[in-house]
Amino acid sequence: MASVSIKEVAKEAGVSTATVSHVINQTRFVSEETRQKVVDAIEALDYHPNAAARSLVTKSTRKIGLVIADITNPFFTAVTRGVEDEISQYRYHTILCNTDEDPKREDDYLRLLIAQQIDGLIIAPIGVPSEPLMQMTKAGIPIVLLDRKSPGVEAPLVGVANAEGAYQATRYLIELGHQRIIFLMTLKSISTQQDRLDGFRRAFHEANIPVNEEWILNADPRFYGISPSLPTFPVKPSPKSQNIPSAYEVLRELLKSPNRPSAVFVANNQLMLGTLYAFKECGLHCPEDISLVSFDDPDWAPIFSPPLTVVCQPTYQLGQTAASLLMKLIQGEAIDAPAPFPAQLIIRESCQAPQPI
Amino acid sequence: MASVSIKEVAKEAGVSTATVSHVINQTRFVSEETRQKVVDAIEALDYHPNAAARSLVTKSTRKIGLVIADITNPFFTAVTRGVEDEISQYRYHTILCNTDEDPKREDDYLRLLIAQQIDGLIIAPIGVPSEPLMQMTKAGIPIVLLDRKSPGVEAPLVGVANAEGAYQATRYLIELGHQRIIFLMTLKSISTQQDRLDGFRRAFHEANIPVNEEWILNADPRFYGISPSLPTFPVKPSPKSQNIPSAYEVLRELLKSPNRPSAVFVANNQLMLGTLYAFKECGLHCPEDISLVSFDDPDWAPIFSPPLTVVCQPTYQLGQTAASLLMKLIQGEAIDAPAPFPAQLIIRESCQAPQPI
DNA sequence: CTGTTAGCGCTTTCAA
DNA sequence: TTGAAAGCGCTAACAG
Numbered sequence: 001m002a003s004v005s006i007k008e009v010a011k012e013a014g015v016s017t018a019t020v021s022h023v024i025n026q027t028r029f030v031s032e033e034t035r036q037k038v039v040d041a042i043e044a045l046d047y048h049p050n051a052a053a054r055s056l057v058t059k060s061t062r063k064i065g066l067v068i069a070d071i072t073n074p075f076f077t078a079v080t081r082g083v084e085d086e087i088s089q090y091r092y093h094t095i096l097c098n099t100d101e102d103p104k105r106e107d108d109y110l111r112l113l114i115a116q117q118i119d120g121l122i123i124a125p126i127g128v129p130s131e132p133l134m135q136m137t138k139a140g141i142p143i144v145l146l147d148r149k150s151p152g153v154e155a156p157l158v159g160v161a162n163a164e165g166a167y168q169a170t171r172y173l174i175e176l177g178h179q180r181i182i183f184l185m186t187l188k189s190i191s192t193q194q195d196r197l198d199g200f201r202r203a204f205h206e207a208n209i210p211v212n213e214e215w216i217l218n219a220d221p222r223f224y225g226i227s228p229s230l231p232t233f234p235v236k237p238s239p240k241s242q243n244i245p246s247a248y249e250v251l252r253e254l255l256k257s258p259n260r261p262s263a264v265f266v267a268n269n270q271l272m273l274g275t276l277y278a279f280k281e282c283g284l285h286c287p288e289d290i291s292l293v294s295f296d297d298p299d300w301a302p303i304f305s306p307p308l309t310v311v312c313q314p315t316y317q318l319g320q321t322a323a324s325l326l327m328k329l330i331q332g333e334a335i336d337a338p339a340p341f342p343a344q345l346i347i348r349e350s351c352q353a354p355q356p357i
Numbered sequence: 358m359a360s361v362s363i364k365e366v367a368k369e370a371g372v373s374t375a376t377v378s379h380v381i382n383q384t385r386f387v388s389e390e391t392r393q394k395v396v397d398a399i400e401a402l403d404y405h406p407n408a409a410a411r412s413l414v415t416k417s418t419r420k421i422g423l424v425i426a427d428i429t430n431p432f433f434t435a436v437t438r439g440v441e442d443e444i445s446q447y448r449y450h451t452i453l454c455n456t457d458e459d460p461k462r463e464d465d466y467l468r469l470l471i472a473q474q475i476d477g478l479i480i481a482p483i484g485v486p487s488e489p490l491m492q493m494t495k496a497g498i499p500i501v502l503l504d505r506k507s508p509g510v511e512a513p514l515v516g517v518a519n520a521e522g523a524y525q526a527t528r529y530l531i532e533l534g535h536q537r538i539i540f541l542m543t544l545k546s547i548s549t550q551q552d553r554l555d556g557f558r559r560a561f562h563e564a565n566i567p568v569n570e571e572w573i574l575n576a577d578p579r580f581y582g583i584s585p586s587l588p589t590f591p592v593k594p595s596p597k598s599q600n601i602p603s604a605y606e607v608l609r610e611l612l613k614s615p616n617r618p619s620a621v622f623v624a625n626n627q628l629m630l631g632t633l634y635a636f637k638e639c640g641l642h643c644p645e646d647i648s649l650v651s652f653d654d655p656d657w658a659p660i661f662s663p664p665l666t667v668v669c670q671p672t673y674q675l676g677q678t679a680a681s682l683l684m685k686l687i688q689g690e691a692i693d694a695p696a697p698f699p700a701q702l703i704i705r706e707s708c709q710a711p712q713p714i
Numbered sequence: 715c716t717g718t719t720a721g722c723g724c725t726t727t728c729a730a
Numbered sequence: 731t732t733g734a735a736a737g738c739g740c741t742a743a744c745a746g
Contacts, residue, residue: 003474005723016733021725031731046492048472052418053723055409056738071441077434084428091469095450098441103713112448117360117407135403242665273656280660300655303633362739378741385742388715410739413722648719 004045013041022212024049026090055117062090064326065113067097067106067123068146069221074298075269075315078125082319083122090327092119101187101221103128110136120326125150127189144322149191156329156337158322162192165311165343166199169293170265172309172345174207177353178263178291182254184247184275185267186221196267196295215261217254219247221270247274248281255282255290260288262354269296272308291351295343307348314341358383361402370398381406405501412474419447421683422470424454424463424480425503426578429657432672433481436503439676440479447684449476458544460485467493476670477683482507484546499686501679506548513686513694515679519549522668522700523556526650527622529666531564534710535620535648539611541604541632542624543578553652570619574611576604578627585683604631605638612639612647617648621709626653629665648708652700664705671698 010017015034022028030038041047055061066083068076084094088134095116097109103126110132113121120142125133129151137143143155173181183200185193204211247266254260255278266272272294276286284290286306289344297312321338328335360709367374372391379385381394387395398404412418425433441451452473454466460483467489470478477499484488486508494500500512530538540557542550554573561568572587604623611617616701623629633643641647643663654669678695685692 003723006725009722017724017734018726018733019731022732023534025725027725029731034732048468050413050723051473052409052412053738054694054725056407056413056723056740057725059738070438071428072434072438074431077429080453081427081429084453091472093452093469096437096441096453100439111405112450116408116450273660276657278661298657299630300633300657300661303630303637304657360739364739373744374740375717375719376715379716382741386715391716396745407739410722411741413724413739414741604730 002049003050004120004306006047006049009038009041009045009047012045013037026353044068059117060119061117062092063116063118064092064094064120064122064330065109065116065118065322066094067099067109067113067125069101069124069126070098071096073221073270075296075313076314078309079319079322082316082321083323084319086320086323087327092327094327099126101126101190103130106130106342107132120144120330122146122322122326123150124148125153125276126187127151127191144326144329146322147192156335158318158325158338159192159339159340160313160318160343161340162195162343163199163202165295165313165345166196166205166265166267168199168343168345169309169311170200170203171206172231172347173263173265173291173351174203174209176291179209180212180215180261180354181263181265182251182261183265183267184217184219184250184271186219186271188218193267200265217250218244219250219271219274220244221268226253246269248278250263251275251278252281255279255284260290263351264290264292266292266294269294269298272296272298287350287352288355291354293351297346302348309348309350310342310346312346317341360407361406363406366395366398366402366404369402370394371666416474417476418474419449420473420475420551420569420638421449421451421477421479421680421687422454422466422473422475423451424456424466424470424478424482426458426481426483427455428453429455430578430627432653432670434680435672436481436676439673439678441676443677443680444684449684456483457474458483458547460487463487464489467480467614477501477687479503479679479683480507481505482510483544484508484548485669499683501683501686503679504549504675513682513692514697515657515675515682515695516549516697517670517675517700518697519552519700521554522652522670522702525556525620525700525702526561526666526668527557527560528563529704530620530622530648530650530708531560531566531649533708536566537569537572537618537624537711538620539572539608539618540622540624541574541576541607541628543576543628545575550624557622574607575601576607576628576631577601604628605635608632608635609638611639612636617647620708621647621649623649623651626651629653629655644707645712648711650708654703659705663707666705666707667703669701669703673697 006017006020010020010326019030020038023030023035071077071080099106106126107130122144124146125148127150133153137153145155145157147159179352201211264275266275279286286292293309297310301308301310325335363374363377367377372395377395380387422656428434428437456463463483464487479501481503482505484507490510501514502514504512506515539557555608558568621632623632636643643649650666652668654667658665658667682692
């Protein structure tokens with residue numbers, strides 16, 4: 001870019017660079033006459049102030065870091081859109097980082113963000129203690145935790161009432177008569193997964209039903225696996241393995257056993273599709289043969305067969321709120337951590353009373 | 358951030374700032390002994406080079422602009438992931454811009470990107486002539502067109518064979534016996550929409566069937582509308598209206614008429630869901646009552662009822678390729694515009710021969 | 715093999 | 731009401 005600099009504008013307008021700077025930033029009074037000359041010069045030369053130079057002196061980059069698991073996950077894409085829409089109003093922008101739930105990637109990105117001198121950070125942490133994250137907290141960089149907590153990090157959290165949502169859904173299942181329920185989750189380190197498990201347990205406890213610990217299952221946050229019977233099975237790129245099997249693989253065996261569960265609770269949207277694929281593969285019809293409740297409410301859930309009963313989260317709002325909070329933090333306002341958003345059980349048609357065996 | 362600067366590192370290590378700079382960038386030989394001292398000092402002070410200062414002198418920001426319609430559209434999220442994965446290998450990062458297909462937003466973002474001194478640009482242009490875009494081309498900023506052409510912009514295009522894909526799908530429909538086919542598209546300015554329409558027309562022409570121009574329909578790139586019968590109908594945030602009705606609204610009337618089409622060709626993934634909602638609302642079963650082919654192959658398409666016949670695009674690869682090309686451009690390599698990727702017709706179960714009326 | 719130093723383009727005191 | 735000039739943190743001649 002053969003960029004024109006502020007000097008050239010100053011010369012063109014016949015004023016000093018200081019004056020040009022001040023008309024651009026409206027940071028001190030300039031007579032209307034000279035102001036106009038400057039504006040004209042800017043126009044004529046098509047001048048755009050150099051953001052890097054400006055950052056260097058103001059120490060503000062108007063950049064924030066957004067660290068999430070994967071932009072490809074609909075939960076995070078809606079969140080990201082919320083963040084973008086909010087901060088772009090402040091002329092801020094985002095550096096997007098996909099960790100794939102890999103602590104090493106998280107750390108690497110965090111270090112990059114430090115070097116980039118970001119003004120603030122929104123992060124959905126994996127939950128494994130992170131050295132650079134601690135550092136940033138100590139350095140006083142404004143941070144907002146998105147959706148998930150992180151051990152040892154003191155920062156406002158914008159999230160939903162996970163335990164309550166899971167509790168409601170589980171109770172609904174139990175009231176329908178289910179006792180043999182699988183709880184399918186992703187990584188244990190992720191705080192929302194633990195919270196949801198807590199809600200699940202609470203519902204069992206209240207109903208005086210023992211939880212079958214062997215049916216608390218972990219699956220890779222990727223939803224897929226390889227199924228020979230589904231030739232056009234979607235294959236996602238960049239599968240960063242956590243060395244645990246996919247939802248599809250975890251369920252396939254269990255669902256084929258005669259002793260199979262009557263319902264599945266899925267604690268993460270990425271696992272939902274894998275679960276549905278497994279149902280299909282095993283020839284199980286939902287809800288006749290097996291009931292399903294899942295966290296998150298994708299676009300297609302209401303018109304799926306059957307329409308899916310879900311626990312819905314206000315994803316876009318989550319992002320927007322986190323961003324708005326971060327902007328306040330950056331501007332030095334004191335803020336309180338907001339109350340969790342409710343997670344709403346939406347009853348559609350993927351659950352029914354278990355069939356007598 | 359109380360950042361430490363290169364000076365402090367130099368002092369700590371007992372060398373000049375030049376030496377520190379050179380060990381960081383490996384840009385001239387430094388004896389192992391002093392190198393070690395510098396490395397230690399960096400470690401001890403937890404030094405991170407200031408990206409803004411570096412940009413100021415090198416004139417390279419290691420930032421690119423990625424201008425797309427909407428990150429919430431699965432097509433673009435996969436593309437974005439491809440871009441991110443590729444450029445992060447070069448330690449580049451992305452400024453994400455959602456235009457919502459609004460030319461004003463596109464222009465605003467482009468100007469922002471110029472001010473940010475981006476090293477390059479990947480853009481899925483709306484197709485309306487854009488002044489800042491022209492400017493950037495003239496200024497010699499490396500640009501890669503993603504998925505779509507833009508009038509007057511000379512830049513390599515990374516896209517798919519849209520006309521051919523649409524032709525295949527339409528021919529398939531015609532061979533099944535369909536003649537009464539709706540072609541549903543979004544904005545006329547978007548080149549891919551035109552290309553797909555061309556393919557559609559070609560298939561009709563070859564079969565000697567006249568195209569019903571009244572059934573070439575435009576809908577808002579948002580897929581939704583308000584349906585009283587679907588209480589949990591998803592509502593997307595930030596609906597930037599183009600003042601044209603949604604797919605759902607466009608189809609609802611037509612599908613209720615006795616003279617309705619026997620098939621629908623949907624030229625954009627965002628319209629597919631609206632179309633399915635309209636089917637549901639009108640009580641039409643697919644494929645018995647009406648056949649459907651759509652561009653793009655979302656995760657849930659293979660397990661939908663019916664499994665959806667689609668024209669699939671290699672979304673992730675598109676992003677990756679565009680990014681890889683842009684990196685070459687930035688490094689001054691001469692490149693050719695790559696051949697379009699194939700768009701593959703995947704026949705599943707959403708089409709059948711039309712019922713006799 | 716390493717150090718000195720002149721800027722990159724901007725903001726911001728200080729002075730007029 | 732405006733200008734001169736210092737300096738943000740870094741890189742890259744140039745000099746030794």
